[in-house]
Amino acid sequence: MNRRDFIQKTSLAATVTGILPKVQAPTQKPASRVRLGFIGVGLRGQSHLQQALYRKDVDVTAICDIDPSAVNTARKMITQAGKKEPAVYAKGPEDFANMVKRDDLDGVIIATPWEWHVPMTIATMKAGKYAAVEVSATVTLQESWDLVDTFEQTGSHCMILENVCYRRDVMAIMNMVRQGIFGEMLYAHCGYQHDLRGIKLNNGKSNALGVEFGEKGYSEAKWRTQHSVDRNGDIYPTHGLGPVAHWLDINRGNRMMYLTSMSTKSRGLHKYIVDHGGQNHPNAKVKFALGDIVTTNIQCHNGENIVLVHDTNSPRPYSLGFRAQGTEGIWMNDGHTIYLEGISPKEHIAEPDAAYLAKYDHPLWKKYEKEAENAGHGGIDYFIFRGFVEAIKNKVAPPIDVYDAAAWSAVSPLSELSISRGSSPVEIPDFTRGKWRSNKRIFGLNDEY
Amino acid sequence: MNRRDFIQKTSLAATVTGILPKVQAPTQKPASRVRLGFIGVGLRGQSHLQQALYRKDVDVTAICDIDPSAVNTARKMITQAGKKEPAVYAKGPEDFANMVKRDDLDGVIIATPWEWHVPMTIATMKAGKYAAVEVSATVTLQESWDLVDTFEQTGSHCMILENVCYRRDVMAIMNMVRQGIFGEMLYAHCGYQHDLRGIKLNNGKSNALGVEFGEKGYSEAKWRTQHSVDRNGDIYPTHGLGPVAHWLDINRGNRMMYLTSMSTKSRGLHKYIVDHGGQNHPNAKVKFALGDIVTTNIQCHNGENIVLVHDTNSPRPYSLGFRAQGTEGIWMNDGHTIYLEGISPKEHIAEPDAAYLAKYDHPLWKKYEKEAENAGHGGIDYFIFRGFVEAIKNKVAPPIDVYDAAAWSAVSPLSELSISRGSSPVEIPDFTRGKWRSNKRIFGLNDEY
Numbered sequence: 001m002n003r004r005d006f007i008q009k010t011s012l013a014a015t016v017t018g019i020l021p022k023v024q025a026p027t028q029k030p031a032s033r034v035r036l037g038f039i040g041v042g043l044r045g046q047s048h049l050q051q052a053l054y055r056k057d058v059d060v061t062a063i064c065d066i067d068p069s070a071v072n073t074a075r076k077m078i079t080q081a082g083k084k085e086p087a088v089y090a091k092g093p094e095d096f097a098n099m100v101k102r103d104d105l106d107g108v109i110i111a112t113p114w115e116w117h118v119p120m121t122i123a124t125m126k127a128g129k130y131a132a133v134e135v136s137a138t139v140t141l142q143e144s145w146d147l148v149d150t151f152e153q154t155g156s157h158c159m160i161l162e163n164v165c166y167r168r169d170v171m172a173i174m175n176m177v178r179q180g181i182f183g184e185m186l187y188a189h190c191g192y193q194h195d196l197r198g199i200k201l202n203n204g205k206s207n208a209l210g211v212e213f214g215e216k217g218y219s220e221a222k223w224r225t226q227h228s229v230d231r232n233g234d235i236y237p238t239h240g241l242g243p244v245a246h247w248l249d250i251n252r253g254n255r256m257m258y259l260t261s262m263s264t265k266s267r268g269l270h271k272y273i274v275d276h277g278g279q280n281h282p283n284a285k286v287k288f289a290l291g292d293i294v295t296t297n298i299q300c301h302n303g304e305n306i307v308l309v310h311d312t313n314s315p316r317p318y319s320l321g322f323r324a325q326g327t328e329g330i331w332m333n334d335g336h337t338i339y340l341e342g343i344s345p346k347e348h349i350a351e352p353d354a355a356y357l358a359k360y361d362h363p364l365w366k367k368y369e370k371e372a373e374n375a376g377h378g379g380i381d382y383f384i385f386r387g388f389v390e391a392i393k394n395k396v397a398p399p400i401d402v403y404d405a406a407a408w409s410a411v412s413p414l415s416e417l418s419i420s421r422g423s424s425p426v427e428i429p430d431f432t433r434g435k436w437r438s439n440k441r442i443f444g445l446n447d448e449y
Numbered sequence: 450m451n452r453r454d455f456i457q458k459t460s461l462a463a464t465v466t467g468i469l470p471k472v473q474a475p476t477q478k479p480a481s482r483v484r485l486g487f488i489g490v491g492l493r494g495q496s497h498l499q500q501a502l503y504r505k506d507v508d509v510t511a512i513c514d515i516d517p518s519a520v521n522t523a524r525k526m527i528t529q530a531g532k533k534e535p536a537v538y539a540k541g542p543e544d545f546a547n548m549v550k551r552d553d554l555d556g557v558i559i560a561t562p563w564e565w566h567v568p569m570t571i572a573t574m575k576a577g578k579y580a581a582v583e584v585s586a587t588v589t590l591q592e593s594w595d596l597v598d599t600f601e602q603t604g605s606h607c608m609i610l611e612n613v614c615y616r617r618d619v620m621a622i623m624n625m626v627r628q629g630i631f632g633e634m635l636y637a638h639c640g641y642q643h644d645l646r647g648i649k650l651n652n653g654k655s656n657a658l659g660v661e662f663g664e665k666g667y668s669e670a671k672w673r674t675q676h677s678v679d680r681n682g683d684i685y686p687t688h689g690l691g692p693v694a695h696w697l698d699i700n701r702g703n704r705m706m707y708l709t710s711m712s713t714k715s716r717g718l719h720k721y722i723v724d725h726g727g728q729n730h731p732n733a734k735v736k737f738a739l740g741d742i743v744t745t746n747i748q749c750h751n752g753e754n755i756v757l758v759h760d761t762n763s764p765r766p767y768s769l770g771f772r773a774q775g776t777e778g779i780w781m782n783d784g785h786t787i788y789l790e791g792i793s794p795k796e797h798i799a800e801p802d803a804a805y806l807a808k809y810d811h812p813l814w815k816k817y818e819k820e821a822e823n824a825g826h827g828g829i830d831y832f833i834f835r836g837f838v839e840a841i842k843n844k845v846a847p848p849i850d851v852y853d854a855a856a857w858s859a860v861s862p863l864s865e866l867s868i869s870r871g872s873s874p875v876e877i878p879d880f881t882r883g884k885w886r887s888n889k890r891i892f893g894l895n896d897e898y
Contacts, residue, residue: 292776293636
């Protein structure tokens, strides 16, 4: 018996006996407080830290970062909020391994460069803590399997922090999909269409105008830009895929079967460097592998198609480009329109979507609107953080799980593979190993989290 | 030397000596009148006939159809317009072959079921007349080659009547693309998104509600619906592709290299039959091959990607879904928005497109707006018809040519092939046999046609 078979069999047995993985129903009285550690307290980590400080039921026990200024800022945020000074782990890139072993931690938030996500998440899970990892969770296909295998070995949960799943409009649309308002689902369009040129390239001191990256770059430009040098594929797929996966019950009665990806030429980043740094700037010689626009088409088991766009190197308005379409209607985020057969008053004429989004507002948003708004960042960061914390308190699986993290993130390396093979179709592994057929929905089930 | 090589060589030689194919510069004084024949005077043919009757420089010499009621309606239209009674060819499905041989014809308009387009077009070209053929021009890949070969053998022109090429907004966008307003082009989205359920299925007497097609259907339902039974692919690609091909200079400095297609499950037509005809209607047993939504991704030689959607079996607003994107801006038809770097007043915020569409209104529309509006059908049928007639009068190549007809239409069988191979990439032939490298633009060059 090989390792995969062994894990699969033991995991199935575990599910049957109810020991492993932890199931949705709480087995004990909920904890009143949750103790969290943070790996990565740069800009994104600080944003999560702010959510932690906003909550009265969360203690921040420890923080970890290799950047002293990030550590200082985070410490100040914590003490200025009147909380206890956290333990600090800043002794080199592997110090996180020491932090996750602490006894006074229930969960760990990981907001670090992508290539560190999986080592840190696995260390957290192996230490018996809940792991929350930023998007994308994984960079390679093997890493997606590693997350799943670690979960099935340890029973420790891993939640991918895909905050867009909680966007108010996409949750209202999910509500409508589940109530059958769109009929049988056929099609979804989504993506990450966000001009990141000023993030990938900056002046090295702030996100102010500049053409530096890598060693000389600031914040994400230090590491994120290199992915655009090395890789051609949808390198940031989950903001679009997460919400769509919930509409289509991916991993729960449905799954992604195969994909094709195609990419345009690469122009935007080079042009930005030349426009703002001149032809003679050393970075004008850098060759970027990433095509400016990458389109990925995904075939689902139940016959729906997903079209996913990655578009981050060009001047454009921010848009995740959502479209939900079924046999009885269509919603489009761009233009904010909806058309529902037999409901919309004029045949074949779209309506503004606002009244529908209000009518089908998700119970979670209805209940926690005020808290979400007070917590800042448009509310979605409040909800994704809340989901993680409440899962820990209730000792249950989080509302977005390791199979979601594995499958959504895997689209990234698979799209690279497809492009490298001239847009050939590439199989998407079934990370649930068949359990998608019987797995039930876990996201957005009620007004709790 | 095989036939293709022979044709290629002789054609190249002909181009050099200027005999064949006819070139853009007129060789004689323009004719003052044009004599046209019509093959197919059903609903679409009548629409073109109306354009012919609107013009003072066109005589309708002959009409051909196997449907007596269509012939009667067309004759009445002609005589009621005060024109001479046309010769009628209605003796069976091959009678068109007799019509095209008449001496008093300069050009022939072909608006018949798709599978008849190529035999009729080839007969017209071989008889030395200009052929204008409705969309799609061809159904199979071989037919696309046959059109090209016939043109190169005879020197007779073939124009595909892709009226959307003349839509005012897409011509303004073309104008902007050619002036570099979007920078270097990267991406285009387009398609045919039109609820045709009431066209593909009707009561057999009119387009009124019903679930009949084939023998028992009315008008296009008689033949068009069968394509949805037999074929899974983008079976109607040119309304989207035509305008985009002009933006991207396809066949003229650029070409389509390969494509992938993916399709959703097929639900819409069966559901419509059951909803309106009941489970026990015989057509409820029909299996439709056509997926409700087919998405085709096209890689272009110059590095642009085209995403093309076919969506005709679901309730939805009409939209051709145009998007034009370059290194310096993006236009989207859905939502009517535009964003141009350094021009739009707020960074990353889209503007309404109306002012730009007005500013870059194409000279042709500026000059002939009144005539186009008077001629009805939103103007685009006026312009496509004008293009054909003016080419004949000036004895030059039409503004949309046989290579356009061949390449745009070929996406249809190639998308079927890709889907049948699990979305594998499929090469798109170079119908220009290398001439795309030096061919110059022919469409929308001035304010004439």
